[in-house]
Amino acid sequence: MKAKSVKRNWSAKTNTLSFSSVFLICIFFFLGGFFCSTLIFHSQEEENDIRPRPMTRLLEKSAKEETKYNLLPAGESGDDFITSIPFQVLSWRPRALYFPNFASSEQCKRMINLSKGRLRPSGLKLRKGETKESTKGIRTSSGVFITASEDETGVLDAIEEKIARVSKIPRSNVEAFNILRYELGQRYVSHYDAFDPAEHGPQESQRMATFLVYLTDVPEGGETMFPYENGLNMDGSYNFEDCIGLRVRPRKGDGILFYSLFPNGTIDPTSLHGSCPVIKGTKWVATKWIRNEDQGRPSII
Structure with a gap:
């Protein structure tokens, strides 16, 4: 016990x-x-x-932290380095990408100076039955076509190369830069960059994509608009002049890439776009049209 x-x-x-x-x-x-x-x-x-x-x-x-990459051997036309160009997907219908700070302030200034003194009223490729008089007021900007080889400083060459990298389409497929100026009240009503053969006749090549580089800030107005974004306003009531839908305010140095053709080569109806009237300031923009065929020499349409 x-x-x-x-x-x-x-x-x-x-x-x-x-x-x-x-x-x-x-x-x-x-x-x-x-x-x-x-x-x-x-x-x-x-x-x-x-x-x-x-x-x-x-x-x-x-x-x-620095990321280290184990790069593969590049081909003769490739690069042995990583290229980082930030972008934002604005829309899938149409396919539109936004590139902040795509061009520097100095590059923008150079492109404006290249075009000053050479601007002419912007033209249109007329459809069957249209005349200059009947299309008056559709496109009221002034512009000039300039090739990269005309710029001794190499700014246009650098921008063109950068556009080729982000679009993954060879430089041989691009047209010359169309540098445009929109003054107070000037605009470009909604249109397609690709040419419908039914309206414009047979095409040797098509404008499959467009890259815009905004060269100035615009305090008010001057937006790039996509009225049919995501299939909206396609009931036949849109008058091609109203600034509605997806609208992008111009900011100096920023860029936009959008595709006018589907991968099968047909025109994307939601790629309809225009430039809203400038309300304050002046809008300068460099346009680069990208074709689906080798151009040989730049087009001046």
């Missing part, structure tokens, strides 16, 4: 010691954690005045 009694007493003591030990350990870690967090908080307050959010720290850390 004595033996059993001793055994029970020893077990009770062990349980008591075990509970006390766990309690003391918990208190120790709690105080240690509180002390460390207080030190970190005060340290961050001294450096930044406010405590950065965890997400901010994570983003800052990832931005500083």
Whole structure:
């Protein structure tokens, strides 16, 4: 009986010691954690005045880290480096991509200076039955066609090469730059860049895509508009003049790429687009039309 009694007493003591030990350990870690967090908080307050959010720290850390790529051997026409050109998908109908800061301020200034003194009223490729008089007021900008070879500074060459990289279409398929100026009230009503053979006759090649580089900011008006974006306004009531649908405000240096043709070569009806009237300021834009066939020499349509 004595033996059993001793055994029970020893077990009770062990349980008591075990509970006390766990309690003391918990208190120790709690105080240690509180002390460390207080030190970190005060340290961050001294450096930044406010405590950065965890997400901010994570983003800052990832931005500083350099990613290393194990590149493959490039072909004769390829590159042995990574090209990073940020873009945003504006729309899938039509397929439109937006490229912020595509051209520098100096490049924009150079393209404007190249065209000054050479501007002429912008023309149209007339459809069957149309005349210059009947189409008056549709396109009221002034412009000039300039090839990259005409620019001794190499700015147009660099921009043309960059457009080829983002569009993945060879430079041999592009037309010359059409640098345009839209002054107060000037516009281009909604139209297609691709030419419908039923309206314009047989085409040797088609304008499959268009790249716009905005050369100036426009305080008000002058947006590039896509009234049929996502299939809207296609019930026959649209008058081709209203600035509705997807609208992109011109910002100096930014670019837009949109495709006029589907992959099967037919015209995308949602690629209808126009330039809203300028309300304040002056709009300068460099247009690069991209064809589905090698051009040999730039078109001046």
